[in-house]
Amino acid sequence: MYNYIFKLCIFGDYNTGKTSFLNLLQNYNYVNNYEPTIGVEFSSQIFKLNDTETVKIAFWDCAGQERFHSVTENFFRNVAGGMLFFDVSCRESYNNVLEWITKFRKKNNDNIPIILVGNKIDKKRVISKNDAYILATDFNMKYIEISVKKGINIKNALELLIDNIYENKEENPNIKEVCDEDNYLLLSKPTRYRYCSGCYIS
Numbered sequence: 507m508y509n510y511i512f513k514l515c516i517f518g519d520y521n522t523g524k525t526s527f528l529n530l531l532q533n534y535n536y537v538n539n540y541e542p543t544i545g546v547e548f549s550s551q552i553f554k555l556n557d558t559e560t561v562k563i564a565f566w567d568c569a570g571q572e573r574f575h576s577v578t579e580n581f582f583r584n585v586a587g588g589m590l591f592f593d594v595s596c597r598e599s600y601n602n603v604l605e606w607i608t609k610f611r612k613k614n615n616d617n618i619p620i621i622l623v624g625n626k627i628d629k630k631r632v633i634s635k636n637d638a639y640i641l642a643t644d645f646n647m648k649y650i651e652i653s654v655k656k657g658i659n660i661k662n663a664l665e666l667l668i669d670n671i672y673e674n675k676e677e678n679p680n681i682k683e684v685c686d687e688d689n690y691l692l693l694s695k696p697t698r699y700r701y702c703s704g705c706y707i708s
């Protein structure tokens with residue numbers, strides 16, 4: 507049983523590793539293939555917050571729509587937090603970070619945290635860690651660098667966001683204490699839903 511439920515969205519440019527990140531979290535192996543997903547993908551897992559509390563997190567993945575910068579309103583609605591991805595080896599994905607922040611903020615108030623995630627640090631980078639850190643700080647985001655391919659900082663990235671959400675939970679309107687999960691799921695009905703329970707982070 508869990509104490510809280512919240513929705514997280516993983517967004518940012520196409521090809522930055524968002525779907526691979528979610529797959530890895532669900533203990534699938536990293537696959538080198540490129541398989542664009544269609545619609546909004548949604549999965550959920552239960553994580554430990556501390557010794558006594560757990561949270562069920564519903565993850566929403568842009569799933570191909572970000573290619574056209576056309577993610578639906580529904581995607582950003584009712585989220586407790588967001589992970590904004592860019593690729594440290596692709597300047598364009600970094601240049602688009604501001605546009606993504608604007609889209610997110612239009613749908614959510616400033617108390618909903620976003621963390622900025624620089625992925626693919628196994629590749630030759632064109633964006634320095636310092637520049638990304640400064641950008642993140644300017645927009646009140648935490649910054650973390652990861653490599654989905656090498657499995658670097660995967661859990662830390664998720665924990666960073668969860669901690670951020672949990673610390674400010676009084677100001678966050680989108681954290682549900684569990685009472686009526688079915689209604690919540692109906693409100694935010696996904697195109698596709700994969701259930702995966704019992705996956706604990708620690």
Ligand SMILES: Nc1nc2c(ncn2[C@@H]2O[C@H](COP(=O)(O)OP(=O)(O)O)[C@@H](O)[C@H]2O)c(=O)[nH]1
Nearest residue numbers: 520521522523524525526538539626653654655
């Ligand atoms: N070198 C490298 N490639 C990655 C990494 N993460 C994802 N990729 C690759 O980048 C491509 C796009 O990944 P995908 O998860 O589909 O990106 P999405 O469009 O943001 O969902 C795929 O070929 C992945 O294998 C990484 O950390 N390093």
Ligand SMILES: [Mg+2]
Nearest residue numbers: 525543569570
């Ligand atoms: Mg994807």
